[in-house]
Amino acid sequence: MTRESNIHLVDDDEVVRDALDALFRSRGLALRGYANADQFLRAWRDEALADTPSCLVLDVRMPGMSGLELFEQLKAHGLAPHHAVIFLTGHGDIPMAVEALRGGAYYFFEKPHSGNQLVDRVEESLAHVRRVAENAARGxxxxxxxxxxxxxxxxxxxxxxxxxxxxxxxxxxxxxxxxxxxxxxxxxxxxxxxxxxxxxxxx
CATH class of the missing domain: 1.10.10.10 (Winged helix-like DNA-binding domain superfamily/Winged helix DNA-binding domain)
Structure with missing residues (x-):
């Protein structure tokens, strides 16, 4: 049974979105996919996603706004410690991904990656951000x-x-x-x- 989750994938490749959706569902996790950064930002604003502990999986390179640019936008508009950001990156983008880690990202995976390792890391990050949210509630x-x-x-x-x-x-x-x-x-x-x-x- 797929349980409620707060996992958001922003990737312009429909094949990748569908494959990861199937993988996450096989592990009992719901995954919401977005074809581009603008689509995700609309949901971020309209559905108050900033209020909920969540994991955001962002492709580094996308047409229009890149994953890194989206990350910077989110940091300026409500990204908090109860959000974990994981980047999917090609080999040539690793230095940028490392810089994103210094800027607060949770982890990055180089393509091609092990899907199950990604799911494991997402589950780990969700456990982390939920603890952060609980601690914040306590002060x-x-x-x-x-x-x-x-x-x-x-x-x-x-x-x-x-x-x-x-x-x-x-x-x-x-x-x-x-x-x-x-x-x-x-x-x-x-x-x-x-x-x-x-x-x-x-x-």
Whole structure:
């Protein structure tokens, strides 16, 4: 039985949309497909999709607005930590996809990819964004209280866009120590990037 889900695929290739729809349904997940970015943006606005924890699977290269351009539009109009974005990318687009990860995307898959691995990652991302939404409902303050004084200090430096080396020099600790603290902060707060951390700390 297919259960209700909040998974949205934006890909101009109808064959890809149909194949992934069949695969997701075989795993008990509903997938909504969109042929282009404009079509998805209309649904985003008209159906208040920004309010619901969801996973967005975006093709990097599409006619008109690309997946990366759509990602930037969404970040400017309501994309939140309770939305996970996964990119589907060709080999030549990997540097752009890596940059998108730095900008807050959840993951990317290089084409051709394993469909079942994609479904696994989507399910993982949905579990993550639902936890984020639950934590947000309890208040970000409760999450931030789980950080030690040193972790809060480093988190603030990360939000101020300092590099690991700059943080290490400012706090008189090793770069490796900063890396360990950074990983622990992201794990405790369930964020994937400095962008997600900044959004959480701003609430």
């Amino acid at each position: 970000s303050g409760a999450l931030l209280e789980t950080l030690s004084p040193r972790e809060r200090e480093i988190a603030q430096q990360i939000v101020e866009d300092r590099s690991n080396r700059q943080i290490a020099e400012a706090l008189c600790i090793s770069v490796r120590t900063v890396e360990v603290h950074r990983a622990r902060i992201f794990a405790k707060l369930e964020v994937k990037s400095a962008v997600g951390l900044a959004q959480l700390m701003a609430n």
